Amino acid sequence: MKPLEILAALPAFAKAEPDSIIGSPAFSMRCRLGDAVVSVRPADIAPASDDILPLSVTFGDEPHTLGIARSPRFPELDKIWDARADVPAPILLALVERECGPLLQMLENAVRKQLRLIGVMSGEGLEVPKAGSLALELFNSPTLQPPSPPILRFTLTRSDAVVSAFGVLRNIDLAHESIRSVNLPCECEYAAVAVAESDFAALEPGDAVLMPELGESSPTLVVDGRFAIDGNGVSPYPGDALAHVREAVTREISLGEVFDATEGNPPKVEGLKADARNPPLRLMFRGQTVATGWLDRVGGQLALIIG
Secondary structure, three states, rough: OOOOHHHOOOOHHHHHHHHHHHEEEEEEEEEOOOEEEEEEOOOOOOHHHHHHEEEEEOOEEEEEEEEEEEEOOOHHHHHHHHHHHOOOOOHHHOOOHHOOOOHHHHHHHHHHOOOOEEOOOOOOOOOOOOOEEEEEEEEEOOOOOOOOOOOOOEEEEEHHHHHHOOHHHHHOOOOOOHHOEEEEEEEEEEEEEEEOHHHHHHOOOOOOOOOOHHHOOOOOOOOOOEEEEOOEEEOOOOOOOOEEEEEOOOOEEEHHHHHHHHHOOOOOOOOOOOOOOOOOEEEEEEEEEEEEEEEEEEEEEEEEEOO
């Protein structure tokens, strides 16, 4: 499995609303600005209304206000910025069309609706950002870490089309610490063996279930009951009719460690050792614990001794 597939399999993220994804500290939408790959994320500090040039645009037939903050990326606009209120609207519009084309194209691609530049709006009575507006920043780095100064700030009125296009799970930066630090329950599984279901009811303390498999393979980490981590990476945990022997104590593992395991760096886990002190074990069937015990030898063979 790939990291994004793992994230999408977790209900807390799979059911996340677009608004909550955009509001996440890990939100980072990769876009292409001209020939450069950039990332868009919410601004830490929104530009004041008198620090932007408000433009009337449409996505399809839907009207929006795009507010562009002063930026060296727009050198001609930058030259007349302080006097922009005195510049005729047609001249301002011509400068925007000439210098801001890559930004407009980037937004059209991101929203997946045709963007049309209508004109420069009057600043009278305009409050930007306002309730229902997004304040956004553009970064040269496609990811959020290490942090870098924004190359551009802008505001965009919020709509269902914009929010649904931006607020998708692929726009979460999986390298961000707020994602990597999420902890999940994890259990160490030592073997999966065929045991008749009818035998479970007859198990009593002191019984021995012969399991030579316990010493044959490396442990598997079962994460959140959904994923299996082993030397081959991360895969969906299989539902089957086998009996599974796991460590009785549940651990925790971070999403970062799970992601790292997809790259061939699984957490180190000690296997069971015959004739050594081992952790308590439990026998599971169809996700339920049917017995607990410990590893021992019976007639020279490894066995789970029911406690």
